Structures are given as C-alpha cells and as structure tokens.
Amino acid sequence: MAQFRLFPTLALVFSLLLGCTGKSTSKKKPDYALVIHGGAGTILKKNMSEEEEKAYRDALEAALQTGEEVLASGGSSVDAVVAVITLMEDSPLFNAGKGAVFTHEGKNELDASLMNGKDLNVGAIAGVTRIKNPIQLARKVMENSEHVFFARDGAEAFALEQGMELMDPSYFYTDRRWQGLQRALEKEKSQKSATTEPQIPDSKFGTVGCVALDKNGNLAAGTSTGGMTNKRFGRIGDSPIIGAGTYANNNSCAVSATGHGEFFIRNMVAYDIAAMMSYQSMPVAQAAEAAIEKVGKMNATGGVIVLDGNGNIAMPFNTEGMYRGYIIAGEKPVIKIYKE
Amino acid sequence: MAQFRLFPTLALVFSLLLGCTGKSTSKKKPDYALVIHGGAGTILKKNMSEEEEKAYRDALEAALQTGEEVLASGGSSVDAVVAVITLMEDSPLFNAGKGAVFTHEGKNELDASLMNGKDLNVGAIAGVTRIKNPIQLARKVMENSEHVFFARDGAEAFALEQGMELMDPSYFYTDRRWQGLQRALEKEKSQKSATTEPQIPDSKFGTVGCVALDKNGNLAAGTSTGGMTNKRFGRIGDSPIIGAGTYANNNSCAVSATGHGEFFIRNMVAYDIAAMMSYQSMPVAQAAEAAIEKVGKMNATGGVIVLDGNGNIAMPFNTEGMYRGYIIAGEKPVIKIYKE
Numbered sequence: 001m002a003q004f005r006l007f008p009t010l011a012l013v014f015s016l017l018l019g020c021t022g023k024s025t026s027k028k029k030p031d032y033a034l035v036i037h038g039g040a041g042t043i044l045k046k047n048m049s050e051e052e053e054k055a056y057r058d059a060l061e062a063a064l065q066t067g068e069e070v071l072a073s074g075g076s077s078v079d080a081v082v083a084v085i086t087l088m089e090d091s092p093l094f095n096a097g098k099g100a101v102f103t104h105e106g107k108n109e110l111d112a113s114l115m116n117g118k119d120l121n122v123g124a125i126a127g128v129t130r131i132k133n134p135i136q137l138a139r140k141v142m143e144n145s146e147h148v149f150f151a152r153d154g155a156e157a158f159a160l161e162q163g164m165e166l167m168d169p170s171y172f173y174t175d176r177r178w179q180g181l182q183r184a185l186e187k188e189k190s191q192k193s194a195t196t197e198p199q200i201p202d203s204k205f206g207t208v209g210c211v212a213l214d215k216n217g218n219l220a221a222g223t224s225t226g227g228m229t230n231k232r233f234g235r236i237g238d239s240p241i242i243g244a245g246t247y248a249n250n251n252s253c254a255v256s257a258t259g260h261g262e263f264f265i266r267n268m269v270a271y272d273i274a275a276m277m278s279y280q281s282m283p284v285a286q287a288a289e290a291a292i293e294k295v296g297k298m299n300a301t302g303g304v305i306v307l308d309g310n311g312n313i314a315m316p317f318n319t320e321g322m323y324r325g326y327i328i329a330g331e332k333p334v335i336k337i338y339k340e
Numbered sequence: 341m342a343q344f345r346l347f348p349t350l351a352l353v354f355s356l357l358l359g360c361t362g363k364s365t366s367k368k369k370p371d372y373a374l375v376i377h378g379g380a381g382t383i384l385k386k387n388m389s390e391e392e393e394k395a396y397r398d399a400l401e402a403a404l405q406t407g408e409e410v411l412a413s414g415g416s417s418v419d420a421v422v423a424v425i426t427l428m429e430d431s432p433l434f435n436a437g438k439g440a441v442f443t444h445e446g447k448n449e450l451d452a453s454l455m456n457g458k459d460l461n462v463g464a465i466a467g468v469t470r471i472k473n474p475i476q477l478a479r480k481v482m483e484n485s486e487h488v489f490f491a492r493d494g495a496e497a498f499a500l501e502q503g504m505e506l507m508d509p510s511y512f513y514t515d516r517r518w519q520g521l522q523r524a525l526e527k528e529k530s531q532k533s534a535t536t537e538p539q540i541p542d543s544k545f546g547t548v549g550c551v552a553l554d555k556n557g558n559l560a561a562g563t564s565t566g567g568m569t570n571k572r573f574g575r576i577g578d579s580p581i582i583g584a585g586t587y588a589n590n591n592s593c594a595v596s597a598t599g600h601g602e603f604f605i606r607n608m609v610a611y612d613i614a615a616m617m618s619y620q621s622m623p624v625a626q627a628a629e630a631a632i633e634k635v636g637k638m639n640a641t642g643g644v645i646v647l648d649g650n651g652n653i654a655m656p657f658n659t660e661g662m663y664r665g666y667i668i669a670g671e672k673p674v675i676k677i678y679k680e
Contacts (some may be wrong), residue, residue, distance in 0.1 A: 030573065037580060074433075120606045120607070121606065121637075122552065122606055123606065126491060126576070127491055127492075127494075137610070145573075146574045147573070147602060148602045148605055148606065149573070149575065149576040149577075149581075149605065150466075150573040150574050150575055150576070151466060151467055151491045151492060151574035151575075151576055152491060152492050152493075152574050153492075153574065154467075154572065154573035154574020154575065155573060155574055157572070157573055157574075158573040170451055231487070232491040232494065232497070233485075233494035233495060233497055233498040234490050234491035234492050234493065234494020234497075235487045235490055235494065236466070236490070236491055237489075241489075241581060241582075241583075242581075242584070242605050242606070242608070243581075243583045243584065243605075243608040244582070244583065245610075245613060247343070261485065262487060262488045263461065265488055265489065265582050265583075266460045266461065266462055266582070267460070267486065267539040268582070268583040268587075268608070268611045271583060271608045271611055271612075272611075272615070275611075275612070275615035275619060277615060279615060279619035279620045280619045280620075298460075301559075338518070
C-alpha cells in the first residue's frame with residue numbers, strides 16, 4: 001500500500017518542480033485547471049518592496065480564487081476567463097482596465113480578445129477609451145456579433161448598442177501610469193526622432209491573460225491590455241490579435257501572451273504553439289518554449305501561459321520575471337513572480 | 341534530342357493543368373514568380389458581360405505585367421507586391437482603394453497589410469479613410485516604425501508624419517459601390533436586427549492580394565481591401581491581420597487570402613498554411629487546400645493564393661470564382677476568373 005501512497009506524492013512534487021520551470025505536468029487529467037499572467041518584464045526581487053510583492057501576490061491569488069469558484073461550480077472556461085480578467089482589469093496593479101498605461105496623447109486605449117476553444121469563436125476589440133472591462137466587450141463581440149474584431153469609437157458604439165455603460169475616461173487615471181508617461185516623454189525629447197520608441201524598460205508590459213479548462217473539457221483564452229506607454233497612431237499590439245496574443249482550440253491548447261507585441265505578431269506566437277502541438281505532436285512545454293525561443297532570437301522579450309486539454313501547463317518567459325499562477329483541481333494554487 | 345524537347349513541353353502542359361486546379365507546379369525553380377487575386381465570390385460567367393470580363397482580364401493582366409517588370413529588372417518581392425497592389429487599388433473594379441465598398445455610415449474604410457518573408461517584418465493598417473494607396477502606408481509602417489499595426493485616425497496621423505498625401509474621402513466614391521450599400525441597407529431594413537449582417541451575396545468580397553518571389557529568393561505578401569459592404573463599428577476583417585489574411589516567410593511560403601474574413605481570422609488561414617508546410621512538410625497545394633477545407637467546414641467561403649520559395653503556386657477557393665493570375669519567369673502570364 002505504501003507505494004501507492006508514495007506515488008501520488010512523488011508525482012505531485014515532480015509536477016510542481018516542472019511547473020516552476022515552465023515544464024508540463026504529467027499526471028491524471030484534472031477536473032479543471034486555470035492559468036493566469038499579469039505581465040512579464042524586468043521584475044526583480046531587489047526592486048520590489050515587501051508591500052508591493054504582497055499586493056501582487058494577493059491580486060494574483062484573488063484572481064485564481066475567482067477562477068476556481070467558477071470552474072469548481074461547473075462554469076464554462078469562457079466564464080472563468082472573463083471573470084478572472086475582469087478582476088485583474090479592476091486592479092490598478094496591472095496594465096489593463098483600471099491600471100492601463102497612457103498613450104502619447106495622455107489617453108488610455110485598451111485592447112482585449114477572447115477565444116472559445118470549443119467552436120473557435122472569437123471576439124476582439126482595440127483602442128477603446130471608455131470601457132471599464134474590455135474583456136466583457138470582447139465577449140459581447142464574440143457572442144452577439146457576426147464580426148469578430150471592432151476598433152476604437154466603432155467598438156464603443158457597439159458597446160452602447162449592447163447596453164454596456166461607457167465610463168468617463170478619467171476612470172483610468174492612475175498616478176503611477178501618468179508618471180510613467182511623463183518619464184517616457186522626457187526620454188523621447190532627448191532622442192532624435194519622435195517616432196522612435198522610447199526605451200523605457202517595461203513600458204510595453206503588464207498585460208493580463210487567462211487560460212482555462214472546464215469540467216466539460218473545453219478550453220478558453222483571453223488577454224487584456226493597455227498596450228505600451230506612450231504609444232501613438234492607434235497602435236495595435238498582439239493582445240487583441242487572435243493567433244498572436246490569444247488562441248484557444250480544444251484540439252491543441254489555450255494560450256495568452258505578454259511581451260513586446262510587435263514580435264509576438266510577427267511570430268504568430270499563440271497559434272504557433274497550437275500548430276506545433278497539432279502538427280508535430282509536441283507537448284505543451286516544448287511548444288511553448290520553442291515559441292518563446294523564436295521571439296528571443298529576434299531580441300524580443302515576453303512570455304506565454306499555455307494549457308492543454310489534459311491540464312498540462314507551461315509558463316515560459318525570457319524576462320526577469322512574469323506575474324503568474326495556476327490552479328489545478330484538487331491542488332493548492334501556485335503563484336510565482338520571479339525567475340526561479 | 342527529340343525527347344529533350346518533348347520533356348519541357350510536357351512539363352509545361354502538366355504544370356499548367358495543375359495550376360488550373362490549384363495544384364503546385366513541379367519544375368525547376370524559376371528566377372521569379374508572382375501571383376495575384378482580385379477577390380473570390382459568386383463570380384459566374386452567365387452573370388458577366390463580355391465587356392465586364394474583358395475589363396477584369398485587362399486589369400489583372402496589367403497587374404501581372406507591372407509585377408513582372410519589377411521582378412525581371414531585379415526588384416525585390418516587396419517592391420513587386422506594393423507596385424501590383426497599388427495598381428489594383430487604383431482600379432475601380434476591385435474592393436480596395438478606389439473601388440472600396442461603403443460602410444454602414446456611407447464611408448470607405450480601408451485595411452491593408454504587408455509582410456516581408458526575408459526578415460518577417462510586417463506593416464498593417466485598419467480603417468483609414470483618406471489614404472489613396474493603403475498598401476503604401478502599410479509599407480511605411482513596416483519600414484519606418486517600430487510598431488506594426490496602426491488603426492483609423494491614428495494610422496492617418498502616421499501617414500501625415502511620413503509625408504503622405506491625405507485624399508478627400510470623396511475620391512473613393514463609385515456609383516457601383518454606393519448602389520451596393522443602398523441594396524444592403526434595404527435588405528437590412530427588412531431584417532429584424534440591425535446588427536445582423538445583411539446577406540447580400542459577395543458583400544464581403546473583392547479584396548486584392550499579391551505574393552511574389554524575387555531573384556534573390558525572397559518572398560513577400562500583401563493584401564488590401566475595403567472590407568465588407570455595410571460594415572459597422574470599426575469592423576476589422578482578416579486582410580490587415582498578419583497570419584489570417586497575409587503571411588510570408590522565406591522558410592515556408594507567401595499567402596494572401598480573400599473571403600469571409602471572420603472565418604479566416606478564426607482559422608488563422610495564412611499562417612496555418614505556412615505551419616502545415618513547415619511542420620508537416622506539406623507541399624503548397626496540399627496545405628492551401630487543407631486550409632480552405634477548414635474554412636469550408638465552417639460554411640464560410642473564400643480563397644487563397646500561395647507561393648513557395650521554389651515557385652510552386654496554389655490558388656484554391658471554394659466559391660464560384662476568384663479573379664486570379666500568375667506569372668512565372670520565362671512563361672506566359674496566366675489569368676483565370678471562373679472555376680475550371
């Protein structure tokens with residue numbers, strides 16, 4: 001009997017170790033699972049006060065708990081992803097919703113996308129300035145429109161027609177992000193060309209994302225972001241682009257990405273992971289790492305969270321850290337911030 | 341000696357036959373090659389007057405000739421794609437540039453994207469209303485910006501900063517497209533919900549695209565469109581989405597798509613073809629047909645043009661017709677409209 005009790009314990013230890021390094025777990029399919037990220041970047045323990053770290057850990061824990069409640073009670077993976085991202089959008093800590101960064105013109109322009117792995121339905125929006133929870137608008141696009149991607153004032157007109165409340169844009173003001181813009185503008189002044197991207201570390205990070213597997217075996221993925229500090233010209237990054245920042249397909253995996261969006265678009269990161277799994281039978285961890293490696297070869301940084309239909313998880317990134325965590329049915333939630 | 345002369349002839353006949361059915365050619369790598377499309381849809385010979393058919397054939401021939409001149413004189417695949425699409429945008433026949441369809445509000449909102457297969461650099465714009473040649477703006481985004489995708493008024497601000505001329509929106513007025521919108525609006529009135537897409541045949545087709553292989557072995561792809569008649573809410577289709585409507589990679593292929601954009605986004609059609617070629621060593625024709633089959637399984641229609649680094653071409657579609665053609669160095673140009 002002893003060996004039967006030892007086995008699950010060893011399997012758990014083994015899978016947690018693998019989880020830490022972004023490798024896949026390798027046990028029995030769990031009832032449900034959910035993975036989140038709150039952005040990748042130069043996140044170093046030495047730069048973080050205890051209070052800051054606790055605030056992030058608390059926010060990530062609350063997000064996981066929200067997701068677990070939905071999934072444990074039989075909610076769909078889409079329900080879980082939307083509930084989790086809504087919570088993260090409402091936190092000022094992440095670059096999405098309330099905590100969104102400012103554009104060059106001092107506005108907050110939000111992007112989000114959502115994909116249902118069961119039927120490959122998708123919804124995406126870019127450049128909205130008055131939507132409290134962009135992920136909820138992405139869901140309305142997915143469910144109530146024959147189109148899948150709306151931009152800017154058009155997306156807000158659709159939101160109004162759907163009965164959504166439009167916020168005063170001042171809702172998105174946070175002092176921290178405003179100061180971030182001022183630093184970027186200062187930096188820009190000292191550079192030659194106004195169109196050159198200011199090299200402020202992490203000015204392009206902080207996106208939130210969630211992937212989930214529900215009790216019915218359906219996968220879903222969602223991503224929400226304020227984009228890049230000091231962005232201009234209605235810049236669209238990878239977060240609202242299906243196949244780049246977000247992808248879900250019951251036959252392969254669910255993915256949400258964070259990082260230097262332009263390179264995630266050029267490499268089609270989210271769909272590429274699914275394609276390697278589908279066409280080369282690659283396991284989650286190997287596919288996710290291969291995709292981040294391609295991005296790295298272009299000297300770009302970021303990370304992804306990936307979940308397959310068997311509950312295998314990968315969370316690779318090539319930055320100093322990535323706010324991340326996961327729950328697997330019947331296990332304790334796991335939260336991580338730094339490279340470990 | 342006779343057999344040596346017979347062989348190339350047979351090979352040519354064989355490859356033309358294959359070309360007709362969307363299969364790949366199978367001969368020596370040509371010096372250069374270029375493929376174009378002017379949209380897929382319910383294009384039936386019985387509905388087309390001789391004059392109309394001649395107008396389309398002439399426009400396609402002029403486009404191929406323009407591309408051939410660029411490539412034969414050693415120009416890059418990007419140069420060729422931009423020159424060809426510029427010409428097609430200037431024609432009122434296609435749903436791109438001058439001939440763009442009208443939105444619900446009676447405007448013309450143009451999308452375009454461009455990808456360089458050599459370095460995977462990309463440029464894309466969505467929803468511009470005053471840019472004569474959206475493909476040229478996409479090129480400026482690709483070459484002169486660290487970002488890759490700009491939307492609407494933002495994209496136009498970038499164009500101005502790049503010294504491009506902004507047109508009066510009235511430039512895009514054509515009576516044919518205006519009547520198309522009126523028919524769509526009438527149809528919509530008789531439907532229950534204003535957000536339901538009007539079922540006007542081909543109201544979502546006519547996109548133009550070009551893929552090219554230059555003498556240096558570099559691939560490029562571009563797509564330009566006015567989108568869907570009566571579109572609303574800043575709707576973005578697949579044409580400006582890298583991986584959906586456009587993709588190019590020297591290691592696999594160059595793709596431009598046309599059709600019901602929402603489904604091309606959900607299936608990541610352009611990148612999916614490249615992925616099947618890269619990860620499953622699938623030949624061009626097989627990969628292109630597999631991708632169109634997936635779209636068809638969702639009851640959606642459209643087509644793609646695909647070209648690999650060896651000059652193999654595929655042009656599959658699941659509609660009644662697709663305006664299309666190609667040139668292969670040293671051969672006569674081929675132009676086709678209907679299913680054959």
